[in-house]
Amino acid sequence: MVLSLTPSSSTSRAFFRSIGRAQASRQYQFCGPSEARSQSTSSSISPVKTPLEDVKNNELAKIIRDTIRSTGPIPISRYMQFCLSHPTYGYYQKGDVFGEKGDFVTSPEISQIFGELVGIWFLTRWMESDSPTRVRIVELGPGRGTLMDDILRTLFNFPGIAASLKSIHLVENSDALRKIQGDRLSTRLEGKDVSLHWYTGINEVEETDDTFTLFVAHEFFDAMPINTFEKTNMGWREVQVDNDPGYSPGLPTQTSRSGLRLSISPSPTPLSSVLPATSPRFASLPVGSRVEIAQESFKIMRRAGELLGSGHTKCGGGCGVVVDYGGDRAYGQSFRAFKGHKIVDTFDDPGHADLTANVDFAYLRESLAGTGTSSLGPIPQSSFLLSLGLQPRLRKLIDSAPEERKEDIRKSAQRLIDPLGMGAQYQVMGISSGELKPGEDIYPFINPSHKKEESKVLRP
Template structure:
């Protein structure tokens, strides 16, 4: 049938997963919102164009002809306080209350927006994620109370597809107590509410509650089992850009010094300075400048992971300190303290196990451009260092309770979760043109020269605690 039904004992999916995939793949298309609900006109028209935010090196920064309102504010800030960390620049560009990209632009996705995401391309993306979440819920004893959590839900398309799929398995759907969404934009919240409302009604007539939070720190610990997703969330978080520099010259020994000073002891460790954002009048163009001295961030961040010891002198590294903290908070929500109910989930983004040096870029109208051009009017993004996120979990006080999974490529995850049989089921009985578009969308998701390898899946779940968690100590499909 498909690779999902491999027979090798060492690398086969569970019987539960096989049964779920068979049931799900054979669902009639009438059970869907439409034959391909997320294959909107905007997605279909973009099939032959790379409109995702995957890596495209932007052109050099030109001198802006027309300033933006935020650009003027940034220059005044630099005039008053000096060059700013890249993380501060990104935070203002994306989240300034009056001139930020996400706080002022109503539609960032689709043909009229600046980029498109996998859930908008094909409904199968969210459906396969839902199937994986169900299998992990069952593997962990089928808890009677479930909380769904999504970081950065966009227009709600992914969560809507997850809820719609859960509806086909009522034994699971009836356990959902709340849907918690980390989203600060009022515009996006309204879109999410509209997308999710059709799937919130229970059999008894009651409704699953939606709760919104501006920040993950506001999400409460719950004794419910948490199933979470974070799709293209970590790539939009602010980063710091550091450069390794030669160690300072060791001072001449003092006649009165009998033991090495702390400074001398530190000379054997990597030294980093921080790249700061500034501009040089009379030109209004923004650019980087290297800090003269170490900054608090360039001193602390390299201590969070041993991988930074491998950086060579003169090499730059992008470090997501905010993402590091959010991943640790996510782990705490699931596993820290006696009231945490545990959980499983997926982080999907473009990235790799390792650091990047120059992935920082901007997108506007589906094209890459310099991140220093049109501040506040374009999306900013960077690739994700998944090894740093893993370290955030394992080095935490609750690290012994966590099992990280992957990362593996998007193509491997979707194909081995049953993408082909599901697409076959969707196109059955459809007009030729409709079927063609459905297949094109699915093929784009797993294209190994594009989205299929640029995007990766990183899983997370707790280690087994109870005997009822019958297969949680085995390899987790498809992370094998």
């Protein structure tokens, strides 16, 4: 195995993978319900309060308040950057926050079946593309490397694609997580001629015209910094983070325990003049509506399209999956925080909670225009997993497991497809190089409006 490491900047995080989860705010009617990370939560749940003594000693909250006093209210995106990527007090400087001992659990950590079935979909697309002899995998925000490990274990069971796989490319800014990923994947790649690389951003991943790219982003885009805007009679105005004028150090206010609150800019900001115009969908929203826009998501998804699409000069084609919670629509107030598997206030304890917002999959689809790719879906996670064979795979795992493990395996798989939880809250969007013909589908992303007929692509 060849191991190369691209240097990263500890003070610049181009992509804020793995940001927090939780306090679901009220949604405007046009936005639909909010969802929490890997547990079903509702906006009616009261957030857990951080002990006041901890809030008093929060150095990052002091830095943010001082910044606002010096320069004025800041965009929500900048607040997220402070909380998640501050070189000293940022959330993801704290190391491993995944799993039962961390702040949230992801689908790959719940059951190995998730990653296995993503790998099976990659296999079918590789076969349908005439089995290219050079393949690479690009993952955004690989966490502890669990998903990639499951995908690799699955693909290595098939000699053709196993021999074609040449390199793994991980976009990860956290040095602590890179160490965890490297330890896990080095074992999987031992004795294989597959190189392993890290990058701080997707723009660093080289274009190639002789390699088929498999792309995956699981719970990555929910972590992107957002900007929020409200439509008023005078046009779009930005919702910003401001100091609470009634705050006294060490004393809670009605707004938050850290002295921070949301306010609406009385006049246009540079962002409010630009971002709401990036999608024609936003123009039709009524006065009083709010919309969250993740401009980095647009740029990152477009770059992914360039790496996969036939519309780019140096591209060997490929396919990809994006898995996240959200929907094929805009959201107004889904910004929330998650700590210790519980909902907390977004301003309660800056830097000590994971931050997140629902993903607007329609915005991701719009970003792919002109890249020579086709967007597929999104479809619910349950539909994706069941269509690709979750049930037979589960039966095989249970049959071969010790008696004391059988029920845990069954419950874990059920959690992935629960129609009242992750099965419906998480959506899967596919990407394929080339443009689909009218009425053409790629399994399991079947458009219900199309005539029911056998798919022309290989099914697992």
